[in-house]
Amino acid sequence: MKLSNKQITLLVLAVLIVVSPFFFPSSFYYRVGALIFINGLAVTGMVILTGYAGQVSLGHAGFAGIGAYGCALAPVYLGIHPALAAILGAVVSGCIAYLVGRPILRLKGYYLGVATLGFGILVAMVLANETGITGGPDGIQVDDLGLRGLLKDLGWKMKNSQFWYGFTGLALLLGAWIALNLHNSPTGRALRALHGSEIAAQTVGVDVARMKLQAFVISAIYASVAGSLLALQNRFITPDVAGYMHSIEMVTMAVLGGAGSVLGSIFGAAILTMLPQVLTVFAEYEHIMLGLVMILVMIFMRDGLLPSVLRVLRGRGE
Template identity: 55%
Template sequence: MLKGALQSRWATLAVLALVMAVVPLIAPSAFYLRVAALVWIFALAALGLTILMGYAGQVSLGHAGFLGIGAYGVAIGPTHLGLSPLLSLALAAVLSGVIAYLVGRPILRLKGYYLAIATLGFGLILALIFQSESAVTGGPDGMAVARLTVFGWRITGATQWYWVNAGVLLVGAWIALNIADSPSGRALRALHDSEVAAAGAGVDVAAKKLAAFVAAAVYAAIAGGLLACMNGLITPDAASFMHSVEFVAMVIIGGLGSVLGAVVGAAFLIVLPQALTSLQEYEQAVLGLLIMVFMIVLPTGIVPSLRNWLAERLS
């Protein structure tokens, strides 16, 4: 069983690494590399939500708020505190985890729709803070963000950001896969199926849900920091409710609980709108229709459905 888990884990990482290696070879220009770099960033945030929703079964509609904490962290740190962007990113990830811990303790006592509404309220509060605290966050106009420098290497250009984001996503995927195959991951899946049964089996339900919530927040904060540094600008829109909905959609469309599904879902919602720009005013309608069709035809998500289809053909 352990051998099979290891093979599955390394197979997933190998597929992801292969895709990352092939994309620059077929990308016709730097614009496509930048789009791919955005896919890796949003896939990283979706990975955190995969741990929370796919593993632990807890719904969050405020995930973009944590992305905003990471994004504004790398902006505020250098501007107001004189910190380096890299240190600011690390501190923003820690801050996001601490806030998730403090907020998660009371709201994770809720279940189902009540939990979703509570996380929605938290996300709206953060978005309002980013919007209104002009002296610190720049208000609606946002803030300029210093370029990220790692050991004297200043990261610029689509190609460099592509590989940086790809590397961070690969590490994030490795961590998520290890969590899934660990005793904690099995405990999370147990409470996903039934919190009562998991508690009866000796799982500390409250602690496991809180740990998943903190992990999701840290993933989102790192993704937000990378997004802000790559764009060189951050606005309150990064923490908007619609981005939270998009993250949930990425996880569900790609496949709930699937690491590759989070990446595929992110690619679906980032790349497809770019491909539909020629439709102009019909773009959003066609995108919505395609999402509906995918969910009807592939109700378990793209990756699990394709995996089951291949298993049936090979059996």
């Protein structure tokens, strides 16, 4: 039986998640793995927006900030469980994305990028300046999710880093499964037609404005859930989660690995998450080396790192 591309992608992800811990020399690598999965989940949302629909957002970290601070503030002010707070943050992010997206998605090119950038900066400013509520630049504590304690009561003991590695890995698999199903659905085909040409897509009956907005809302929910997972894992959050650089990192991860590929974007998230750990040997040259790697990929592998490598391997095999 021949496996579909969706099945192959999910199988590769599942195998990597299960097998990788056998090569971890310390528990620190579980934390790095969890960060890769969280970034991968956020970037999967960028694939839907950028890779499928062809739209660019430079402010998606704002939605990650909403999700993260939702987990911190909702249990305090609403008295709900952190898991419900994460769901509430995703709902709020989706609603805000709908309201914000309706006007700004009428823009194109760098105008759209600047508009989304402004939204992200606005969210970061609110989180940093509302000290009485958010804790300001010093950040705020986040309640424990409580699932590890529940698993311990059921006789399944594991370290905190191991729990979050597995939990975020499952979240990434679920997010990838949803994105891959969307790719092959009528909505996904409409989004890809929109990416190719808005005029051509409109000619064949695609509601361009609605499809753009739908992709924007879905990607915002992905970013919000990723922000919530980051906050719950660290048990502490600062406004940096909604910062400009975080938005740029998300876009760079998607483009680096291949914005049109779910597996490629996750691969890009893995590289960009691990590179700062590897390049610490270069001390003050770390950012220069990181920038050089990204420039070389953008010049010689315009479709992204993973799709370009796979294309070369297929060419050698034929």
